[in-house]
Amino acid sequence: PQPGVVTVHEIPRRGPIPSFSPFALKLETFLRMAKIPYQVDHSDKVSKKGKIPWIELDEDVISDSTFCIEYLIKKFAVRLDNHLCEEDKAIARCMWKMIEENTFWATVVQDRTINHIDEFMKICKVPFVTVVLIKLISVPRLKKLMYSHGIGRHSQEEIRHIGQQDLQAISTILGTKPFFLGDSATTVDAVIFGLLANLTHCISEEAWSYKLLKNDLKNLDDFVERMKDIYWPDWNELIEGKPNTNIFCSQDSIDPDAVMDMCNEL
Amino acid sequence: MTWEWICEHWVISSAAALAILVLAVRILTPRRRKSVPDDVVLLHSFPRTTFAPSSSPFVLKLETYLRMAKIPYEVDDSSVFGKKGKIPWITLNNKDVADSYFSIEHINKHFEVDLDHDLTAQQRATSRLLEKTMEENTFWATMVQDLIFDHCDESMEHQKIPMIFRLLLKLYFKRVIKKYRWGHGIGRHSSEEIRHIGACDLRAMSVLLGDKPYFMGDEPTRVDATMFGILGILVFGLPAVASSHKLLDTELPNLVKYVHRMKERFWPDWNNIVSKTDCSYLCGSTGI
Numbered sequence: 018p019q020p021g022v023v024t025v026h027e028i029p030r031r032g033p034i035p036s037f038s039p040f041a042l043k044l045e046t047f048l049r050m051a052k053i054p055y056q057v058d059h060s061d062k063v064s065k066k067g068k069i070p071w072i073e074l075d076e077d078v079i080s081d082s083t084f085c086i087e088y089l090i091k092k093f094a095v096r097l098d099n100h101l102c103e104e105d106k107a108i109a110r111c112m113w114k115m116i117e118e119n120t121f122w123a124t125v126v127q128d129r130t131i132n133h134i135d136e137f138m139k140i141c142k143v144p145f146v147t148v149v150l151i152k153l154i155s156v157p158r159l160k161k162l163m164y165s166h167g168i169g170r171h172s173q174e175e176i177r178h179i180g181q182q183d184l185q186a187i188s189t190i191l192g193t194k195p196f197f198l199g200d201s202a203t204t205v206d207a208v209i210f211g212l213l214a215n216l217t218h219c220i221s222e223e224a225w226s227y228k229l230l231k232n233d234l235k236n237l238d239d240f241v242e243r244m245k246d247i248y249w250p251d252w253n254e255l256i257e258g259k260p261n262t263n264i265f266c267s268q269d270s271i272d273p274d275a276v277m278d279m280c281n282e283l
Numbered sequence: 284m285t286w287e288w289i290c291e292h293w294v295i296s297s298a299a300a301l302a303i304l305v306l307a308v309r310i311l312t313p314r315r316r317k318s319v320p321d322d323v324v325l326l327h328s329f330p331r332t333t334f335a336p337s338s339s340p341f342v343l344k345l346e347t348y349l350r351m352a353k354i355p356y357e358v359d360d361s362s363v364f365g366k367k368g369k370i371p372w373i374t375l376n377n378k379d380v381a382d383s384y385f386s387i388e389h390i391n392k393h394f395e396v397d398l399d400h401d402l403t404a405q406q407r408a409t410s411r412l413l414e415k416t417m418e419e420n421t422f423w424a425t426m427v428q429d430l431i432f433d434h435c436d437e438s439m440e441h442q443k444i445p446m447i448f449r450l451l452l453k454l455y456f457k458r459v460i461k462k463y464r465w466g467h468g469i470g471r472h473s474s475e476e477i478r479h480i481g482a483c484d485l486r487a488m489s490v491l492l493g494d495k496p497y498f499m500g501d502e503p504t505r506v507d508a509t510m511f512g513i514l515g516i517l518v519f520g521l522p523a524v525a526s527s528h529k530l531l532d533t534e535l536p537n538l539v540k541y542v543h544r545m546k547e548r549f550w551p552d553w554n555n556i557v558s559k560t561d562c563s564y565l566c567g568s569t570g571i
Contacts, residue, residue: 066471084476107487111412114484118419118468165466167419170367175385182411189408 018073023048023055023089026062027070032141034219035255039125040082040117041070043211047086049248050202051095083117086204098203105198109205112190112197115183116212122168123180124216124226126159132173136221177225184226188234195243202244210244217241285454299450306451317359324349324356324390325374327363333443335519336556340426341383342371344512348387350549351503352396384418387505398505406499410506413491413498416484422513423469424481425527429517431460433474434525441522478526485527489535496544503545511545518542 018024025048027041036042048055064071064080071080072088079088089095098106129137134156138148163169168176187197187209196202197209216226217238230238245252251259289296319325326349328342337343349356365372365381372381373389380389391397399407430438435457439449464470469477488510497503498510514531518539521528531539546553 068471081472084472103490104493107490108409108412110483110487111409111416111491114420115412115415119415162466165463167369167463167467170369171382171385179384183415186408186411189404190412192405 018058019056020075022074023053024058024073025055025070026058026060026064026072029059030255030258031143032219033256034214035249035252037141037215037219038070039121039211039215041211042214043208044070044072044082044085046210046244046248047089047204047207050204050207051089051093051097053089053093053095083113086207090204095204097201100201101198101203108190109198109203112187113205113208116187116209119168120180120183120187121212122163122166123176123183125212126163127168127173127176128180128224128226129216129220130159131156133221133224136223137219140219140221180226181229184229184234184237188237191236191240193236196240202247206240206244210241210248213237213241214245295450298447299454302447302451303455317357319357319374321376322355322394323375324354325359326356326371327359327361327365327373328371329362330360331556331559332520333557333559334441335515336550336553338442338516338520339370340422340512340516341369342512343515344508345371345373345383345386347511347545347549348398348505348508349390351508352390352394352398354390354394354396387508398503399499401502402499402504409491410499410504413488414506414509417488417509417513420469421481421484421488423464423467424477424484426513426516426521427460427464428474428477428481429521429525429527431457433478434522437522437524438520442520481527482530485530485535485538489538492537492541494537497541503548507545511542511549514538514542515546 025041025044027036027044028038031037034042035045045055045057063069064078066080068080070082070085071078072085073079074092077088077092079085090098098109101109134152135148138151143151160169168179171179191197194200196206198205213230216224217230218241220227222228230241249255317325326342326346328337328346329339332338335343336346346356346358362370364370365379367381369381371383371386372379373386374380375389375393378389380386399410402410431452435453439452444452461470469480472480492498495501497507499506517525517527517531519542523529523532550556
């Protein structure tokens with residue numbers, strides 16, 4: 018790790034997306050939005066809480082992507098959300114929590130990783146032996162976690178209903194705006210992008226969440242593409258396997274008019 | 284160390300083991316279900332308590348909803364768990380529905396009720412965010428954290444839980460809930476971090492309520508049942524020393540006033556119920 022530079026410890030890049038972990042994608046997107054230089058360590062080490070991603074900055078080690086973001090906002094005096102009124106900040110909080118504590122389980126865990134595991138493994142080009150191990154060990158473990166959470170006690174149809182209602186709600190909140198809370202991107206956009214991008218780019222096309230986003234909740238799909246174009250100009254290079262161990266130096270400051278033009282085109 | 288403690292305190296341990304056995308028999312033995320007329324909801328829950336109509340925020344939510352929607356119901360307080368291993372659950376015209384959320388969906392469909400019919404699409408979406416945040420995050424970070432982990436003894440004293448159940452909670456249920464919390468994810472954080480999470484949620488909810496009487500405006504809607512269910516337990520079911528109770532008292536008075544407002548409107552019989560003088564729960568005819 019380089020002094021003064023944030024090191025993000027996350028799972029290796031795999032598949033048609035810079036990270037198939039919504040939390041790692043959220044964290045990296047936030048770093049890019051906040052223009053904080055960072056480097057990535059893909060050695061798969063988990064934190065003391067048994068979670069990944071986590072970050073290191075000099076002597077500080079922070080686990081859990083949400084605490085990482087809170088830390089980074091303080092440390093680097095990030096002003097992405099400063100212009101928001103209290104009510105918008107409160108809505109952002111509720112969206113954040115619903116997405117990560119509810120929608121995530123119904124979509125990423127149940128729909129992608131359990132219901133359509135074969136296609137997911139194929140998309141991520143996971144070797145056969147690893148697929149077998151994942152099916153034998155990781156999937157039952159995930160089902161146990163879902164049971165502990167509570168959502169795993171429902172039927173497939175009920176879980177789908179729960180996820181659908183959540184996605185419909187955020188689609189309504191987004192409406193025709195380019196970002197969830199207005200014309201400029203805020204932290205919650207990184208959170209929602211982390212999840213939605215995984216549901217449109219790294220999932221079986223038979224999954225109900227993919228179909229819902231592509232056919233019915235088009236504004237969410239458009240939002241994903243917008244965020245991808247602005248904050249991940251190197252998306253294709255990264256998914257082609259080009260190494261990303263160099264410090265990410267933020268691009269020139271984003272021109273808000275250019276963003277509006279892009280939104281109008283989309 | 285636990286085994287040594289059990290051997291040394293064999294009287295208490297035997298009593299606890301007996302209590303677990305009795306509870307297991309009660310739960311596993313099929314009981315003769317209370318019968319209710321058609322189109323009357325049978326709400327399966329825990330026995331009434333001395334501090335609130337229910338110790339479970341989800342029972343309080345569901346029962347409050349039934350009252351808000353003026354649905355006739357009766358209560359079966361035999362603590363029989365439903366198919367999903369949860370309480371509350373309902374029986375309506377011989378059909379069992381587990382889970383408070385799906386119970387409400389079923390009730391809405393059967394009785395053609397929609398407490399949100401006057402809301403805009405934006406308001407319905409905000410309702411959804413609030414409901415899910417409260418149930419899937421705030422609940423764990425406030426009620427569970429305070430009641431089971433940070434202030435267990437004081438909470439059980441406040442709720443006047445019998446000694447035998449206090450032992451059961453500490454020896455058995457606490458471990459089960461710890462496992463559930465770990466699976467949920469929130470259990471991996473320190474107590475301080477969990478309290479911080481809960482505090483941020485409650486502050487956001489206070490902002491969203493503002494100075495409105497109910498979360499979506501001048502009249503209560505579906506989300507108010509959920510919000511009251513959990514906030515009600517934080518206000519009435521936790522001791523003054525509990526972090527979330529303290530936060531509500533000192534910094535978020537609008538949420539406390541809101542709880543009292545909901546209680547006065549939908550639970551005029553609250554005091555009778557908690558003092559165990561009123562055993563009739565047939566609500567449909569009370570004209571609330």
